[in-house]
Amino acid sequence: MNKFTSVLLSGLMLFGFQSGMVQAAEPIKIDGSSTIFPITEAVAEEFGKKGGAKAMVGISGTGGGFKRFCRGETDISNASRPIKQKEIDACREGGVEYLEFQVAYDGLSVVVNPANYWVDYLTVAELKSMWDPSAQNTITQWSQIRTGFPDKKMELFGPGTDSGTFDYFTEAINGKSGSSRGDYTASEDDNVLVTGISGNPNAVGYFGLAYYEQNKSSLKIVPIKEDAGKDAVVPSRETVMDGSYRPLSRPLFIYVSRNSLKNKPAVKSFTEFYLRNASILSEEVGYISLPEQEYQRGLQHLENL
Template sequence: MTDSQTDRSGRSLSRRTFLAATSTAGALAVAGCTENTDNGGNDRVVVTGSSTVHPVSDRMAEDFMAENDNVNVTTDPTGTGGGFSNNFCPGDSDINGASRRIQDAEEQDCSDNGVEPIQFQIGADALTVAVHNDSPVDCVSYDELAQLWMQDGAETWAEVNSDWPDEEIERFGPATTSGTFDWFNENVIGDAGSHIEQYENTENDNELIQGISTTENAIGYFGYAYYRENEDDLKALEIRESEDGECTAPDLDAAQSGEYPMARPLYIYASQESLQRDVVYDFVEYYLEQASTDTVTDVGYVPASEDQVESNLEKLENAVN
C-alpha cells in the first residue's frame, strides 16, 4: 500500500464529523430520494444492483459496519439494470453494483434526474455455465451456447450435438434486468439472434442453483461465486470460444489470466451527489481499498489489482473536489 493510500485509509468517520455536520442540509437536497438515516437515526448508505456483485457488497457492508458504529449499509440484489432504472438513477440509492458497464440510455436517465454515476472496477468474474450433475455434457462452445439459448434455437440437446441427449432443454437464467443477462446476450449470442424468452428466470442466483441441481437436462448461467458455494450440487461446463478452441473450466486463475473466455469485469457505480455525504464517501473508500484483498477472493471473484485500486481512489478523490 502506498503512502497516499495509507493516509486515505487512516481517515475515519469521527475525523470528518465537521464536514458531515455542515453538509447534512445540502446532502438532503442533492441525494435525490435517498434517506440519509434509518429509523434508528443511524447514517445510512443504500446499495442496489447486480446480484453477481451483491455478495461482495454485502461482505463489505458487514465489515464496514463492524468498524463504524451508528452506520447502516443496506444491500439489495435488484439486478444491474433494475438497480439503475428503479433505484440509482431516480436517486433512491447511493451505489449500484453492475456486472456490465452502464448503458447510454441509463446514463441519460441518470442525467435527467440530476444523478452523475462514477464508475469503479472492483474485480472480475468467471461467468459460469452449469448443468445437472448427471449431464453427459462437459464442454460447450460459444456457438453451441448460442443455439441452446437463442430464440427459435434448439429445443433438444441432440439438435445442438448428436452426442447429447435427445431430451428437451430445461433453461434457468437471470432476468432481463440482470447485467449477466445483458453480458451473455451481447457476448455469447451476439449477432446469431436474440436471447430466448421462454425460460425460468430470476434475480435470485440461489434459485437458479436449486433449479439446475434438481432438474435433469437443465442448464443455466450465473456468477462464479454462486457456483463455488454449490459445486457439489451441479456441474460447471468448460467453455471454448470457437469450435476448435481449447476447453477451459471456470476458475479465478483462468479468469485473471484471460484464459477463461467468459471472464468479465465487475463494477460499482457511486452517485457523485451521494459521495458528498461523508458516510457514503467513507464506505466507498473502504470498499475500493478492500477490493484488492482476500475479501473479494473469499467471496469467489478475482480481486482488483493494486493499479486499479490506486486509480479508483484517485477517481474517488476527484469526484468530491
C-alpha cells in the same frame, strides 16, 4: 377499542431495549444489483464495525438501482454491467454526475447434470444455437447441438429476465442484451436453478460461478471454447482473473455520485474503504478479486477529484 390501543402501545414499548442504540445522522444510501449485494453488504458491515457511518443496501436490481441513482435518491449504485446509454441520459437529466469503479469479477458458469456423459465442452457458437431466440421450439434435442450428442430432450434452465446475469449472458452469447429464447425454466433464485439441474440428467443451464462452487458435488461444469481454434477453458478463480475464461466473465461495478462525494464526507471514506478492502471481501463472499493495480487506479481516481 381501548383494549386494542393499549395492546398496540404495549407492543411499541416491548422493543424498548433498542433505544440505547444510537443512529448515525445521515446514512449512506446504496441500491442496485443483487449480484453485488453480498460484496457491498460485507463492506458496509466492516465499515460500520470500524466506526464508519451507517450504510444501507437495497436489491432493486441493476436497472432499478440506476433509476433511483439518476433521480438523486441514492449515493452509490451497484451494477453487474456497465451503465447503459439510456441510463446515462437519465442521469444527465437528473443532474447526477458519477464515478465508475470496478470492484470484482464474476464468472458465469454453464453447468449440466453429473450424469451427463456426452458434454466435454461447448463452444460459444453451440451455446448460441442453444439459447438464441430462433431456437425457441425448434432446437429441443441434444443431438441438434452437435453431431454425436445423443438424441435426448434438452432441458434448459436460466435466470429470469430481470437479472443482470441474464442481460450479460445474452449479450455475450447471443450478441444482444436481453435476446433469448423464452421456452426455458426461469428463476430469479439461482438456488432453484441448481436444484433443477441437479435433478434432471438432460438439463443444462447457467448462473453465477459462486453457485457452482458451493454445489460442486451435484453439478458438472462445462468448459467453454471461445471459438473452434482455441482451447476449452474451465472457469475458475485463475482463468477468470487472467482473462482466459471468455466471454462469460464480467466485471462488477459501483457507481458513486459526485454530488454525494462532495457533500457527504462519509460517502468518500466509504468508497475509499470499499476499494481498499474489496479484494479480500469479494473473495470471501464468493467472487473473484481484480488485480491489485485496478484498485490502486480506482483509489487514485478518487484522490484526484
